Amino acid sequence: MKKKLTAVDFRGTPEQEAKLLAVIEKYRGVKGAMMPILQEAQEIYGYLPPEVQKIIAEKTGTPLEEIYGIATFYSQFKLNPSGEVAISICLGTACYVKGAAAVLEEVSKQLGVEVGGISPDGRYSLEATRCVGACGLAPVMVINNEVYGKMTADQVASVLAKYKA
Amino acid sequence: MDKVKVTINDREYEVPAGTTVLDAARLANIDIPTLCYLREINEIGACRICLVEVSEGGKPFRMVTSCVYPVSDGMVIKTDSPKIQKARKLNLELLLSNHNMDCLSCIRSTNCELQKLCRDYGVTSSYFVGERTKAAKDESSPSIVRDNTKCILCRRCVAACHKVQAVGVIGAINRGFDTEIGCAFESKLADTPCINCGQCTVVCPTGALHERDDTDKVFEALADPSKFVAIITAPSVRATLGECFGYEPGTDVEGKMVAALKRMGFNGVYNMNLTADLTIIEEAHELIERIKNGGKLPMITSCSPGWIKFCEHFFPEFTENLSTCKSPQQMFGAILKTYFAQKNGLDPKDIFVVSAIPCTAKKFEVGREGEAASGYPDVDVAITTRELGRMIERCGIDFKSLPDEPFDQPFGVATGAGEIFGATGGVMEAALRTAAESILGHPLEKVEFPDVRGTAGIKRATYRLGDLEIKVAVVSGTANAKKLLERVKNGEEDLTFIEVMACPGGCVNGGGQPYQPPVVRNNVDLRAKRAAVLYEVDSKNKLRRSHENPVCKMLYDEFFGEPGSHKAHEILHTFYVKRGLYK
Numbered sequence: 001m002k003k004k005l006t007a008v009d010f011r012g013t014p015e016q017e018a019k020l021l022a023v024i025e026k027y028r029g030v031k032g033a034m035m036p037i038l039q040e041a042q043e044i045y046g047y048l049p050p051e052v053q054k055i056i057a058e059k060t061g062t063p064l065e066e067i068y069g070i071a072t073f074y075s076q077f078k079l080n081p082s083g084e085v086a087i088s089i090c091l092g093t094a095c096y097v098k099g100a101a102a103v104l105e106e107v108s109k110q111l112g113v114e115v116g117g118i119s120p121d122g123r124y125s126l127e128a129t130r131c132v133g134a135c136g137l138a139p140v141m142v143i144n145n146e147v148y149g150k151m152t153a154d155q156v157a158s159v160l161a162k163y164k165a
Numbered sequence: 166m167d168k169v170k171v172t173i174n175d176r177e178y179e180v181p182a183g184t185t186v187l188d189a190a191r192l193a194n195i196d197i198p199t200l201c202y203l204r205e206i207n208e209i210g211a212c213r214i215c216l217v218e219v220s221e222g223g224k225p226f227r228m229v230t231s232c233v234y235p236v237s238d239g240m241v242i243k244t245d246s247p248k249i250q251k252a253r254k255l256n257l258e259l260l261l262s263n264h265n266m267d268c269l270s271c272i273r274s275t276n277c278e279l280q281k282l283c284r285d286y287g288v289t290s291s292y293f294v295g296e297r298t299k300a301a302k303d304e305s306s307p308s309i310v311r312d313n314t315k316c317i318l319c320r321r322c323v324a325a326c327h328k329v330q331a332v333g334v335i336g337a338i339n340r341g342f343d344t345e346i347g348c349a350f351e352s353k354l355a356d357t358p359c360i361n362c363g364q365c366t367v368v369c370p371t372g373a374l375h376e377r378d379d380t381d382k383v384f385e386a387l388a389d390p391s392k393f394v395a396i397i398t399a400p401s402v403r404a405t406l407g408e409c410f411g412y413e414p415g416t417d418v419e420g421k422m423v424a425a426l427k428r429m430g431f432n433g434v435y436n437m438n439l440t441a442d443l444t445i446i447e448e449a450h451e452l453i454e455r456i457k458n459g460g461k462l463p464m465i466t467s468c469s470p471g472w473i474k475f476c477e478h479f480f481p482e483f484t485e486n487l488s489t490c491k492s493p494q495q496m497f498g499a500i501l502k503t504y505f506a507q508k509n510g511l512d513p514k515d516i517f518v519v520s521a522i523p524c525t526a527k528k529f530e531v532g533r534e535g536e537a538a539s540g541y542p543d544v545d546v547a548i549t550t551r552e553l554g555r556m557i558e559r560c561g562i563d564f565k566s567l568p569d570e571p572f573d574q575p576f577g578v579a580t581g582a583g584e585i586f587g588a589t590g591g592v593m594e595a596a597l598r599t600a601a602e603s604i605l606g607h608p609l610e611k612v613e614f615p616d617v618r619g620t621a622g623i624k625r626a627t628y629r630l631g632d633l634e635i636k637v638a639v640v641s642g643t644a645n646a647k648k649l650l651e652r653v654k655n656g657e658e659d660l661t662f663i664e665v666m667a668c669p670g671g672c673v674n675g676g677g678q679p680y681q682p683p684v685v686r687n688n689v690d691l692r693a694k695r696a697a698v699l700y701e702v703d704s705k706n707k708l709r710r711s712h713e714n715p716v717c718k719m720l721y722d723e724f725f726g727e728p729g730s731h732k733a734h735e736i737l738h739t740f741y742v743k744r745g746l747y748k
C-alpha cells in the first residue's frame with residue numbers, strides 16, 4: 001500500500017528535537033546507521049514528519065530523497081501520526097475473505113480519510129494492518145485498542161458514532 | 166596479470182582473471198545486451214537483460230547476470246542459447262507490461278535502448294497486460310522533463326545523480342508495484358536542489374528523463390520577419406554534433422554545422438569561442454585584482470551553470486569565491502543586445518538570441534536574475550546539441566553532404582584558448598595563458614599547461630610566475646567539486662584558483678550531448694575522444710591566447726574601454742544567490 005503524505009501540521013517540541021539530535025550524534029561515524037536513526041526518531045515523534053526527515057538529512061549529510069526512499073520502503077515507518085481516534089482494520093487472510101475490504105472502504109468514505117492517512121484536524125487516522133491474531137472474530141476493526149469483531153459495512157456508522165468529537 | 170581459460174559459445178579464450186563475464190564476452194567480440202549497467206557507475210545486476218548461462222567445475226548450467234559475475238578458470242559460457250534468448254525476451258515483456266508504449270511520439274524513438282532490445286528479441290506484442298503504475302509527468306524544471314510512465318527502474322539516473330554528481334534529488338521511492346524514481350515527498354524537480362546538469366538524461370535508456378524541448382520556440386522566431394535571429398555555438402558542440410548524424414565520436418564538424426545553421430535561416434551564425442576569450446580576459450583580470458588587493462580567494466570559475474547552482478545550494482559560503490564573470494553564452498547574448506544592437510540600429514527587443522550548447526543547465530541560466538544587460542534576457546533560448554541535431558533533421562538538411570562554411574563576421578574569430586573551454590582544464594589553461602603573460606609582462610614560450618589536461622576528476626598544479634606562486638585545482642563532476650571544497654573548507658587545501666565543471670570531463674560530456682548506445686558508452690572514453698578535437702584545433706590555431714583575439718580588442722576599444730571597467734561590469738558580470746536545499 002502506497003504511503004500517504006501527512007496532512008497534519010508538525011507539532012514537534014524543543015525537547016523532542018534535543019532528543020533527536022542526541023540520537024543523530026550517538027550514531028555519528030557509524031556505517032549503516034540510518035535505520036536505527038529513523039527507528040529512534042519514530043519513537044520520539046510517533047511518526048516521521050517531513051520536518052524530522054529534513055533535520056536528519058541536514059545533520060547526517062544524507063540526501064533527503066534517500067531518507068524519504070527508506071521511510072517509504074519499509075512498512076515499519078509511518079509518515080502519519082496516529083489520530084486521537086486511531087482506527088485499524090485487519091486485512092489478514094481471514095478478515096479479507098470475510099469482507100474486511102468493504103468495511104475499510106466504508107470507514108474511509110464516512111471519515112473522508114484515505115487508508116494510511118489522517119484527517120487534517122488530527123482526529124481520525126486510518127490504517128490497514130496485517131493479521132492481528134483474532135481470526136475467529138473476522139473481520140476485525142480496532143479503535144484505540146478497543147476490538148470490534150465480525151464487522152460489516154452496515155455497522156460502521158454506529159461504531160464510529162461513539163467516537164464523534 | 167593472471168589469465169584464465171573460458172569457453173564462450175563453444176570457442177576457447179584466455180581472459181584476465183577477475184574479468185566479468187560481460188567483459189570477457191566483449192573480448193570475444195560479443196556484445197551482451199545490458200540495460201541497467203553503466204561501467205563503474207551502476208553495476209547492480211538489476212534488470213537481468215544481460216543474463217547468460219554458465220557452467221563452473223563441470224556443474225550444470227545456470228543463469229547469472231554477466232555484468233557483475235566474474236569468470237573462473239574452465240568456465241563454460243553460453244551467451245545466446247535458446248534458453249537465454251527466451252529469458253531475455255520474457256524480461257523485456259515484463260518491462261513492457263508497465264511501460265507507456267507511446268513510441269511514435271517519444272523523444273527517444275529510434276535511439277531508445279528498450280525499443281532496440283524489443284526489436285532485437287522479436288517482442289512483437291504486449292504479452293502481459295494489466296494495471297500500470299500511476300505516474301504523473303513532472304515538467305516543473307526549465308531543463309529536465311521526467312515521465313515515469315516510461316521508466317524501467319534501471320536506476321542509472323539515480324547513480325548519476327547521487328554518485329557522479331553528489332546531488333541526490335532523485336531516487337527510488339515507495340515499494341513494490343508503487344516503486345518509482347522520484348523526489349523526496351513526491352515534490353517537483355524544480356522545488357528540489359536539482360542543479361539541472363542533465364547527467365540523468367544522458368544515461369536514461371528510455372524517454373523517462375529528457376531535456377525540455379525548446380526547438381519550437383526557435384522555429385517560431387525564425388519565421389518572424391521582425392526578428393534578427395542569431396545563433397551562437399558553444400566550443401564543444403562542433404566536437405559532438407556529428408554523433409547525431411552517425412559520425413564517429415571525436416569528429417570535428419564545425420564547417421558543416423555552420424553551413425546547416427545558415428541554411429536554416431539564422432541571420433547571424435556566431436562562434437561562442439569568441440566570448441570564451443572575452444570571459445578569460447575578464448576573469449584573468451579579476452583574478453589578478455583579487456590577488457593584488459586581497460580579494461576573496463581561491464577564486465572559482467563561473468562558466469558552468471550546473472556548478473553555479475550546486476554551489477548556491479550546497480556550498481553557499483563559497484558564492485563570494487565565484488568569479489562574477491557571466492558565462493560565455495550570457496556574455497555573447499549581452500553583447501548582441503547592447504554593442505551590436507547599437508552599432509546596427511537595432512532595438513534589442515527585436516534581436517532573438519539562440520545558443521547551441523552541450524548543457525541542460527543553460528536552459529535555467531537564461532532565466533536567471535542579473536542576466537539581462539539590455540533590459541531583455543541576454544539569451545532567449547538555449548538548445549542542446551541533441552535538440553540542434555533534431556532541428557537539422559526536421560529541416561531536411563543532408564548534413565553529411567554539406568560544404569564547410571565559416572562563421573559570420575565579426576563574431577566568428579576565436580583563439581585556441583576559447584576552443585579548449587569545452588574540456589575539463591580548458592578554462593584553467595586559457596586563463597593561465599592570459600594571466601601569466603599579464604603578470605610576467607612578456608609572452609610565454611610554451612602556452613600548453615599539460616598538468617591541468619586529461620580526464621582525471623581532480624587535478625592540481627603549482628606555477629611560479631615571477632615572484633608570485635599560483636596554486637590551482639581543476640575538478641569536474643560535482644561529486645569531485647564537493648570533495649575538493651570540503652577540503653578547502655577544512656583548511657586542507659591552499660589554492661589560488663579553481664576551475665569547476667559540473668559534468669565529468671567538462672562540457673564535451675555535458676548533459677545535453679548526444680546519446681551513445683551502451684556498447685559505446687561503456688567501452689569508449691568519450692570524454693577524451695571529444696576533448697581531443699578541441700586540443701587539436703587549439704594546437705593548429707595561430708592565435709592561442711585569448712587576449713590576442715582581435716575582436717575582443719575591438720570590443721574593448723570601441724565599447725568596454727578596458728577589462729574590469731564599469732561598463733564591462735554592467736554588461737559582462739553577474740551575481741549569485743544563496744539558495745536553501747528544499748522548498
